[in-house]
Amino acid sequence: xxxxxxxxxxxxxxxxxxxxxxxxxxxxxxxxxxxxxxxxxxxxxxxxxxxxxxxxxxxxxxxxxxxxxxxxxxxxxxxxxxxxxxxxxxxxxxxxxxxxxxxxxxxxxxxxxxxxxxxxxxxxxxxxxxxxxxxxxxxxxxxxxxxxxxxxxxxxxxxxxxxxxxxxxxxxxxxxxxxxxxxxxxxxxxxxxxxxxxxxxxxxxxxxxxxxxxxxxxxxxxxxxxxxxxxxxxxxxxxxxxxxxxxxxxxxxxxxxxxxxxxxxxxxxxxxxxxxxxxxxxxxxxxxxxxxxxxxxxxxxxxxxxxxxxxxxxxxxxxxxxxxxxxxxxxxxxxxxxxx
Numbered sequence: 001x002x003x004x005x006x007x008x009x010x011x012x013x014x015x016x017x018x019x020x021x022x023x024x025x026x027x028x029x030x031x032x033x034x035x036x037x038x039x040x041x042x043x044x045x046x047x048x049x050x051x052x053x054x055x056x057x058x059x060x061x062x063x064x065x066x067x068x069x070x071x072x073x074x075x076x077x078x079x080x081x082x083x084x085x086x087x088x089x090x091x092x093x094x095x096x097x098x099x100x101x102x103x104x105x106x107x108x109x110x111x112x113x114x115x116x117x118x119x120x121x122x123x124x125x126x127x128x129x130x131x132x133x134x135x136x137x138x139x140x141x142x143x144x145x146x147x148x149x150x151x152x153x154x155x156x157x158x159x160x161x162x163x164x165x166x167x168x169x170x171x172x173x174x175x176x177x178x179x180x181x182x183x184x185x186x187x188x189x190x191x192x193x194x195x196x197x198x199x200x201x202x203x204x205x206x207x208x209x210x211x212x213x214x215x216x217x218x219x220x221x222x223x224x225x226x227x228x229x230x231x232x233x234x235x236x237x238x239x240x241x242x243x244x245x246x247x248x249x250x251x252x253x254x255x256x257x258x259x260x261x262x263x264x265x266x267x268x269x270x271x272x273x274x275x276x277x278x279x280x281x282x283x284x285x286x287x288x289x290x291x292x293x294x295x296x297x298x299x300x301x302x303x304x305x306x307x308x309x310x311x312x313x314x315x316x317x318x319x320x321x322x323x324x325x326x327x328x329x330x331x332x333x334x335x336x337x338x339x340x
Contacts, residue, residue: 011062012251013244018055018266019259019309023302024048026273030280034291035298042201044193045220045232049097053155054233056101056266057162064112096149103152104159111160115167123169126160129153134224147223154224158233177241186238193232258302261309268312269305276301 024039025048041047114122132138133153140148165173176182196217199206220226250256262269280297287293 011246012256012260013240013246013248014055014059014062015260015263016251016256017051017240017259017263018059019261019263019269021048021051021055022262022266022269022273022305023259025052025270026277026301026305027298029274029277030284030294030298030301032284032289032294033280033298034294040236043197044190044236045197045226046229046236049150049222050158050225050229050233051236052097052266052270053100053104053158054162054237055263057104057159058166059162060108061112061115061163061166099148100150100152100155104156107156112163115160115163119164119167119169123160123164126157130157130225139223149223151224158225158230177238182238183242186235189231189235190239193228193235258306261313262305265309265312269309272305272308273301276304 024041027033027036028039028041028048030036036042039048111122114125130153133151138153139151140153142148161169170177195205196209199209217228220228222229244251251260280301283297284293
């Protein structure tokens with residue numbers, strides 16, 4: 001069986017939405033932050049985590065699954081590539097998504113090989129693992145007690161699905177994605193999720209939700225990537241594909257540059273965002289928790305993230321210019337797809 005053909009060329013939409021996801025994660029992790037009410041977690045079932053994991057799977061497969069890069073270059077030394085990806089980029093490991101990401105990286109070589117040559121089998125195995133996780137309540141223990149907040153047995157589905165889409169799956173789904181019926185279903189589901197989330201913040205609205213529906217949908221489990229969360233992400237993806245095409249002119253505008261440059265250095269900016277969220281909370285506790293301070297630390301944090309991402313871009317380009325033709329550029333160690 002021949003390996004699937006992968007579309008070449010950078011898709012700036014991936015960087016754009018990954019960068020936006022990094023901003024949203026930063027805002028969501030500042031406690032008692034009024035600005036965080038503008039993030040997607042307050043208006044539907046999924047949040048920025050789903051975006052980050054899916055895009056990471058997509059771009060990782062895109063980088064290492066292309067014909068001209070040859071998967072064997074990666075599989076010959078996966079230990080070196082993974083170590084390079086993890087060395088400094090994972091030191092500030094204070095958030096639960098990072099252990100999940102490490103597990104996904106460690107399992108990526110065999111998954112990528114299977115996706116390249118038996119894509120349907122790989123995706124089917126991922127779905128089966130997800131189902132068995134729910135049936136048998138599988139998870140990994142955490143120290144000193146409890147379990148992983150992001151269950152890797154469940155969240156792997158989103159990562160693998162992203163990789164599957166990058167290696168030809170998106171093309172196979174193109175007819176479905178371009179259907180107006182699919183768009184209508186996606187919009188209807190997003191509206192449904194919006195109404196349900198309103199009941200979490202407006203108790204008076206809850207009386208209009210039938211009891212049988214509450215029994216059916218609750219609890220909406222983030223630990224095990226609830227089906228409702230996965231479906232909500234898919235609905236967002238469908239709407240995005242419809243209204244933000246690959247050749248959308250705005251992607252090359254100066255307004256899109258800030259989130260795009262952050263998305264191109266996702267792991268570094270993710271870790272920076274973690275630190276900045278702690279710093280912002282410290283400032284709100286020690287200086288002032290007023291609304292003006294919440295907006296100040298939120299805006300300043302995003303500005304710093306963009307500035308650091310721009311500096312990283314400049315440094316990498318300067319490094320490549322100085323190296324010249326002395327070495328052949330190989331796959332980037334950032335498996336989240338930075339500089340893909």
